[in-house]
Amino acid sequence: MALLEINDLHTFFETKKGTVKAVNGVSYSVDEGKTLGIVGESGSGKSVSAMSILKLLDGNGRIDSGSIIFNGRDLADVKGNDMCKIRGNDISVIFQEPMTSLNPIFTIERQLSEPFMVHQKMSKKEARKQAVEMLRSVKIPNPESVAKQYPHQLSGGMRQRVMIAMALACQPKLLIADEPTTALDVTIQAQILKLMNELKKERGTSILFITHDLGVINEMADDVAVMYCGQVVEKAPVRTIFGKNSYSHPYTEGLMFSIPRLDTPAGVRLEAIPGAVPHPLDLPKGCKFAPRCKYATDKCREEEPELVSIEENHVIRCFYPEKGVRSDGKK
Amino acid sequence: MSKNSKKKSTLSLIFSRLLFGQKERVETSVLEEEQVHSPMKTIVRNFKNNKLSMTGLIIFVTMFLIVFIGPNFLKLDLSYQEVTQQNIAPTSSLMKVPSKLKGHVKQIAIGSTFSVGLSDDGKVYTWGKPKEKMIKTMPSQEEMGKVVQIAAGLDHALALNSEGKLFSWGNDRFHLGSLPLDVQGVTNIKQIAAGYQFSIIVTDDGKAFGWGNTNVIDFNVGKYQGQIDKVVVASSGVIGLTKDGKVISLMTKENGYSRIPQDLGKVVDIASTSNAIAAVGDDGKVTVWGNITKNVDKVPQIDGKVVSIAAGRYHFTAITDDGKTYSWGANNFKQSTVPSSIQKADVKAVFSGYYQNYAITKDGSVLTWGLKGYVFGSDGMGRDMLTRLISGGRLTMTIGAIAVIISTIIGVTIGGISGYYGGKIDMFLMRLQEVVAGIPFLPFAMILSAIVGNRISETQRIALIMVILGLLSWPSLCRLVRAQVFAEREKEFVTAAKAMGVKENLIVFKHILPNVISVIIVNATLDFASAMLTESTLSYLGFGVIEPNPTWGNMLNGSNSGVVIQEYWWRWVIPAVALGLATICINIIGDGLRDAIDPKSQER
Numbered sequence: 001m002a003l004l005e006i007n008d009l010h011t012f013f014e015t016k017k018g019t020v021k022a023v024n025g026v027s028y029s030v031d032e033g034k035t036l037g038i039v040g041e042s043g044s045g046k047s048v049s050a051m052s053i054l055k056l057l058d059g060n061g062r063i064d065s066g067s068i069i070f071n072g073r074d075l076a077d078v079k080g081n082d083m084c085k086i087r088g089n090d091i092s093v094i095f096q097e098p099m100t101s102l103n104p105i106f107t108i109e110r111q112l113s114e115p116f117m118v119h120q121k122m123s124k125k126e127a128r129k130q131a132v133e134m135l136r137s138v139k140i141p142n143p144e145s146v147a148k149q150y151p152h153q154l155s156g157g158m159r160q161r162v163m164i165a166m167a168l169a170c171q172p173k174l175l176i177a178d179e180p181t182t183a184l185d186v187t188i189q190a191q192i193l194k195l196m197n198e199l200k201k202e203r204g205t206s207i208l209f210i211t212h213d214l215g216v217i218n219e220m221a222d223d224v225a226v227m228y229c230g231q232v233v234e235k236a237p238v239r240t241i242f243g244k245n246s247y248s249h250p251y252t253e254g255l256m257f258s259i260p261r262l263d264t265p266a267g268v269r270l271e272a273i274p275g276a277v278p279h280p281l282d283l284p285k286g287c288k289f290a291p292r293c294k295y296a297t298d299k300c301r302e303e304e305p306e307l308v309s310i311e312e313n314h315v316i317r318c319f320y321p322e323k324g325v326r327s328d329g330k331k
Numbered sequence: 332m333s334k335n336s337k338k339k340s341t342l343s344l345i346f347s348r349l350l351f352g353q354k355e356r357v358e359t360s361v362l363e364e365e366q367v368h369s370p371m372k373t374i375v376r377n378f379k380n381n382k383l384s385m386t387g388l389i390i391f392v393t394m395f396l397i398v399f400i401g402p403n404f405l406k407l408d409l410s411y412q413e414v415t416q417q418n419i420a421p422t423s424s425l426m427k428v429p430s431k432l433k434g435h436v437k438q439i440a441i442g443s444t445f446s447v448g449l450s451d452d453g454k455v456y457t458w459g460k461p462k463e464k465m466i467k468t469m470p471s472q473e474e475m476g477k478v479v480q481i482a483a484g485l486d487h488a489l490a491l492n493s494e495g496k497l498f499s500w501g502n503d504r505f506h507l508g509s510l511p512l513d514v515q516g517v518t519n520i521k522q523i524a525a526g527y528q529f530s531i532i533v534t535d536d537g538k539a540f541g542w543g544n545t546n547v548i549d550f551n552v553g554k555y556q557g558q559i560d561k562v563v564v565a566s567s568g569v570i571g572l573t574k575d576g577k578v579i580s581l582m583t584k585e586n587g588y589s590r591i592p593q594d595l596g597k598v599v600d601i602a603s604t605s606n607a608i609a610a611v612g613d614d615g616k617v618t619v620w621g622n623i624t625k626n627v628d629k630v631p632q633i634d635g636k637v638v639s640i641a642a643g644r645y646h647f648t649a650i651t652d653d654g655k656t657y658s659w660g661a662n663n664f665k666q667s668t669v670p671s672s673i674q675k676a677d678v679k680a681v682f683s684g685y686y687q688n689y690a691i692t693k694d695g696s697v698l699t700w701g702l703k704g705y706v707f708g709s710d711g712m713g714r715d716m717l718t719r720l721i722s723g724g725r726l727t728m729t730i731g732a733i734a735v736i737i738s739t740i741i742g743v744t745i746g747g748i749s750g751y752y753g754g755k756i757d758m759f760l761m762r763l764q765e766v767v768a769g770i771p772f773l774p775f776a777m778i779l780s781a782i783v784g785n786r787i788s789e790t791q792r793i794a795l796i797m798v799i800l801g802l803l804s805w806p807s808l809c810r811l812v813r814a815q816v817f818a819e820r821e822k823e824f825v826t827a828a829k830a831m832g833v834k835e836n837l838i839v840f841k842h843i844l845p846n847v848i849s850v851i852i853v854n855a856t857l858d859f860a861s862a863m864l865t866e867s868t869l870s871y872l873g874f875g876v877i878e879p880n881p882t883w884g885n886m887l888n889g890s891n892s893g894v895v896i897q898e899y900w901w902r903w904v905i906p907a908v909a910l911g912l913a914t915i916c917i918n919i920i921g922d923g924l925r926d927a928i929d930p931k932s933q934e935r
Contacts (some may be wrong), residue, residue, distance in 0.1 A: 054830060056829055056830055081834065084832045084833070084835075087830055087831060087832035088830060089832055093827070093830040095823055095826065095827055095830075097823050100822055100824060101823040101824055102824055102827070103842055103845075104824075105845050105846055114833065115831050118831065118833055119832060163827070166827075
């Protein structure tokens with residue numbers, strides 16, 4: 001059963017130059033206890049779609065249409081204080097920048113005890129005790145003394161652990177991880193991912209994992225949604241894409257090819273997707289990826305493709321799903 | 332250092348160095364790590380390292396404590412004023428008997444701000460703070476020869492030499508300086524007396540002559556001419572003692588002094604304060620009558636027989652036959668608290684006048700008690716500047732502090748809301764802020780003060796000034812806070828707090844404002860100084876706190892007269908220095924705080 005189901009979500013930002021359609025008809029779902037990975041380039045709308053769930057949009061952003069069904073409730077209609085009860089309690093977020101996501105002037109303890117005090121109405125003393133417990137559960141050595149420290153005294157990895165501890169404080173059903181490892185170096189990244197996987201197993205938390213790193217997706221996700229220009233272009237179980245290499249969309253293909261591989265012979269240039277992401281105010285007619293797609297036809301440039309199912313649990317937004325091929329992963 | 336240092340990651344160390352670079356740091360070896368402090372501790376340490384700010388802080392705290400604790404010891408009497416003590420320069424030597432005179436004092440006469448002493452060998456000495464004119468007009472010792480008796484009034488003095496010749500110097504209005512015709516020929520003078528711009532002589536044959544300011548002093552010998560033995564001058568009349576020990580009124584009008592008690596018996600000595608008379612009977616009993624104020628009639632329990640009595644302006648001092656000294660009456664300058672050393676001493680004679688007492692012991696030494704002088708001088712109303720400076724400082728600082736608290740609360744609230752919510756709310760609040768900032772402060776305060784100032788009590792007026800100051804000075808802080816909140820609200824921790832489910836209006840005050848608090852503190856500190864200055868400006872101009880309530884501003888008020896600037900420097904230099912020192916210190920503290928909080932400012 002799906003814990004979170006987003007249907008045809010449109011999130012727009014009003015700017016002076018016009019309406020930016022950051023999320024333009026996105027649908028995906030996260031099953032209970034599962035991880036959905038969302039990949040895409042910068043500006044593809046992956047973060048905005050996730051932030052729309054909690055309505056943490058900037059002042060000029062709004063959900064234009066669509067529904068966000070969480071646990072049988074449409075979050076698109078929830079307002080103000082009711083939203084505050086869901087945030088951090090049922091759904092919580094880990095942000096990209098552990099350096100700035102903690103308030104620099106409060107001790108770890110004080111920040112970590114806040115969700116307990118806000119949502120579980122604990123007393124200060126109790127909440128602080130719980131905070132230390134949380135630090136221990138995210139495997140921070142010597143949690144009692146770390147609790148008394150300030151964010152600047154911790155390393156990036158430690159801080160991200162604190163952020164995870166804070167996010168998991170109230171045992172949320174869904175954890176949105178918005179590029180949680182992007183700002184960390186690789187070894188720390190591995191530790192954090194391992195920790196998240198462990199916690200997921202322990203607590204049965206569903207995770208919405210946003211990243212642009214396909215390697216991380218492979219490690220973390222059960223399902224993958226690839227986003228481009230505010231739309232989902234391909235959605236499939238992780239094993240279909242990475243295990244069987246049976247991705248079909250040209251954009252997914254481009255992303256896969258741009259990963260350096262150990263078996264690439266020396267001297268062969270890494271293939272990059274030509275061009276750049278179109279400006280959100282000046283989207284191309286037809287398929288949004290057409291200008292950069294090497295398989296594009298005139299039809300692609302004129303008409304916009306719909307999501308089509310090519311096998312069970314595998315949908316792509318392309319006119320030529322069968323043309324795909326590419327199941328061998330090579331040209 | 333090493334004892335306490337905990338293991339810290341190198342990253343955090345570098346980070347803390349970047350954030351909180353310090354001027355002076357203890358050199359540690361590479362292996363030894365430095366203790367990482369919390370931001371607040373670091374600020375305190377940085378501040379401590381700044382010598383200038385620490386000096387400022389120490390001076391300011393000292394002033395603050397003096398000003399807030401001082402009034403408990405130096406009580407301010409709002410209704411107090413004293414004509415005889417006007418414009419006395421800072422001194423503590425009003426009772427400093429010249430060393431040449433010590434040991435052979437014959438007589439001491441006490442004037443308002445000076446004392447005149449006569450030695451056994453007929454030499455006259457003056458000390459204290461006599462008016463310039465007095466020093467100029469004083470006859471030389473050669474001119475006077477051997478002086479046998481002296482007397483001192485408010486601002487003139489008399490001397491009688493062994494040849495029976497009378498000298499007068501000091502104030503020469505009302506012909507005080509030149510002896511009247513009927514006195515010039517007299518050689519058998521027995522007693523000379525001086526009062527408030529008035530001089531009297533008593534001759535051997537019981538006659539009394541008086542001259543001077545007859546508007547104030549009522550003197551009419553009438554039928555008693557020929558019987559008078561001694562006269563005393565009170566503030567508005569003269570009382571005499573006849574040769575047969577009877578107290579008589581030498582006045583035309585009936586008043587408090589002239590209602591002489593009938594049961595006095597034979598009187599041996601009389602003395603007068605400015606408004607009461609005391610008589611000592613031959614049984615040693617003291618009786619006080621007149622216009623009784625300041626407890627002058629509360630004669631203490633006297634063991635023994637009083638033989639002699641002397642009086643100051645509002646107190647009496649008596650000595651008994653066994654050399655004991657007793658004082659009673661007003662005690663504002665401790666003039667009626669006889670020091671224990673004098674209570675034990677064997678006193679031969681006592682000379683009192685105004686606020687001073689001199690006791691001459693049998694072995695010839697001079698002991699004193701009473702008003703030594705005014706450390707910071709006295710003002711145009713004869714009030715002690717020190718007392719007013721301290722009480723005035725309390726009022727000035729209180730007004731400044733409350734005004735700053737009001738303006739900070741308003742500024743932070745409006746700035747915070749404006750910065751966090753932005754949009755239309757910001758637009759509206761910023762326009763409001765501009766309107767308030769556009770109000771010209773001084774004219775506004777003057778008009779308001781002129782309109783409502785006279786209808787309200789003094790306390791309400793002080794409160795009004797605090798409120799006006801507070802209500803008109805918040806815009807600058809408001810703009811500052813708004814800008815800071817604008818910057819802070821874009822930071823990720825605000826989104827993180829939101830994502831954690833903290834309510835929006837709490838985020839401003841619980842998460843953003845603590846990040847801005849340093850700016851607020853610095854600004855409030857600097858505002859405190861300017862609020863004090865503004866209050867002083869208003870009070871100086873007469874639109875703020877008005878007399879008799881003192882503030883540093885209205886104490887400066889006198890300096891709008893050229894005479895004060897030229898002659899009485901202490902009346903404007905001292906409050907100006909106090910105000911200047913306080914504001915400079917606050918500014919230094921504020922700058923120091925800013926430097927301590929913002930490490931970049933040290934990289935100048």
